[in-house]
């Protein structure tokens with residue numbers, strides 16, 4: 063049980079599924095390869111794969127016509143849309159001025175050229191069967207035009223260099239983290255949760271993490287001071303440990319001390335209670351449950367031949383269990399969003415109806431019709447049919463023969479009386495998207511009877527115990543955190559939990575003092591003395607130091623029942639580098655060097671600079687600024703951070719970096735050796751920074767150069 067995607071339906075395609083496959087191959091999962099895009103990501107067999115799928119399935123049509131999920135007169139449009147490839151879409155990360163600057167640059171410089179290209183006669187070069195070349199469009203409901211989509215065929219990309227440059231841009235910007243490629247419909251649920259910085263948020267089925275990413279952004283986005291840290295946190299949980307690792311990697315770009323990645327069956331997610339009896343009910347819970355996924359057929363055409371009614375039926379009980387567990391973990395007054403990427407009422411309205419019935423008034427299905435008015439959707443259906451492979455069943459008669467339907471799958475007089483029209487279904491033809499289903503609940507009072515405490519079942523033989531002493535409002539507690547394995551059917555076994563080390567507080571005040579003094583850290587803003595943890599067993603000499611938000615520290619500390627299976631916690635902020643020539647009074651964690659902006663640009667371009675000429679290698683580039691060279695020379699060997707002095711506006715403009723906002727955006731890790739300094743970051747990251755200096759780093763060149771302001775695109 064608890065297999066990814068539930069029983070019996072091995073899905074391919076779709077964001078999460080493709081990412082998993084790529085991850086297995088060891089590829090960077092957030093690297094987008096546009097050459098595969100139109101080939102049918104689900105098909106995965108390269109050119110022409112999308113077209114080669116037979117996009118018909120009689121049972122599918124028969125079933126969904128009977129379910130009446132599509133408004134009268136729209137069936138043909140619905141089916142036609144399902145047979146066309148899904149547009150590419152992305153959202154600009156973050157919010158506020160920086161995100162808006164990026165948007166303006168993309169919109170005004172890069173996208174605005176598309177109609178000119180077509181006017182210039184390029185349209186004539188396209189095959190007569192080619193769809194019209196339209197400029198990218200802003201997603202109509204997304205705030206501040208910060209999400210976009212476009213749909214260009216392979217032929218168009220090949221023939222129209224400007225379109226290719228848009229693809230190139232999306233690929234690069236996704237890699238270095240200015241934008242995130244995400245299906246438009248998948249962007250919806252986070253908005254309905256209404257996250258605030260102090261919220262305790264649980265994402266029950268979170269991998270590969272596209273929605274977790276948004277939830278974290280929202281947790282931080284609600285803060286007035288961009289330097290401040292949220293009090294709350296997001297627990298991103300998934301049953302699949304590999305996908306948890308993928309999620310950890312995907313969400314690194316948010317740089318949040320408020321992220322906890324856990325590995326549980328969501329239906330058995332543990333409830334944490336401190337020794338003083340403090341509980342941690344969640345303010346917001348997302349149940350983006352495993353589903354049969356037929357809403358993703360536009361990008362996963364392999365679903366067409368494999369679709370059967372059994373797929374959804376098999377998942378319904380698990381979906382209901384996950385949603386009910388979420389309802390129990392939710393705070394009174396909290397909000398729960400249930401979502402799927404299937405059209406199937408068995409996985410959608412039937413689950414919602416069962417939740418309402420079983421919660422006996424504790425959950426209220428919220429009417430969202432007044433919210434996000436530009437989001438095109440249809441109301442949930444009030445009645446539906448339960449089928450198995452032999453055809454339709456009715457709730458009372460229950461035909462003879464094998465019967466595979468669970469009682470909660472049927473609509474009946476009681477479900478008819480529920481306000482299921484408040485559910486929302488997004489249909490692909492209405493706004494050129496994938497299919498999606500969302501239901502929003504508020505918790506009004508305690509749930510009737512909590513099921514048996516799943517924690518009891520979770521206990522297993524393998525535990526790694528560790529002490530974490532924490533000052534809480536209630537008392538000073540010294541608790542044991544357990545990062546144990548082998549619980550809950552994970553089947554990992556062995557001598558540790560997936561090879562992970564325990565989480566320990568950084569106990570040596572000397573370590574924290576050395577870091578805070580060296581970097582001039584304000585203890586109020588960054589309370590390392592309270593919230594720094596490490597995974598080094600000898601926590602008096604931590605190798606890496608992670609920062610937790612206050613809420614996350616308290617949550618972890620309260621886990622006295624040793625239930626949480628933690629994959630990752632908090633934000634890595636320091637890493638120890640010991641130097642042979644260290645005088646003993648230096649900080650072993652990274653040192654800051656303040657080069658001029660010109661010197662920083664030079665090292666980004668050359669990747670290595672010599673402190674003095676090397677007679678054997680006279681062609682090696684040298685530092686040019688005396689002050690920077692002197693500073694580097696006097697620094698101890700090892701890793702360091704280059705944090706540039708920005709200079710005057712004129713100097714910045716002369717370097718092509720007119721729009722650079724803050725030195726932190728250009729901070730870069732380097733290694734200081736005896737005679738040279740080398741970059742410690744990937745080419746993708748240095749390319750991103752060089753773009754801020756107006757350097758054209760696009761492989762194809764022509765048309766994709768980015769100037770000033772980080773994102774200005776010619």
Ligand SMILES: C[S@@+](CC[C@H](N)C(=O)[O-])C[C@H]1O[C@@H](n2cnc3c(N)ncnc32)[C@H](O)[C@@H]1O
Nearest residue numbers: 066067267268270271272273301327328350352
């Ligand atoms: C639809 S995907 C989630 C997509 C994710 N919310 C996102 O936006 O990136 C469903 C996820 O549920 C996970 N899953 C399947 N069964 C589960 C269970 N019993 N408990 C927790 N997660 C489960 C799968 O591993 C998969 O990652």
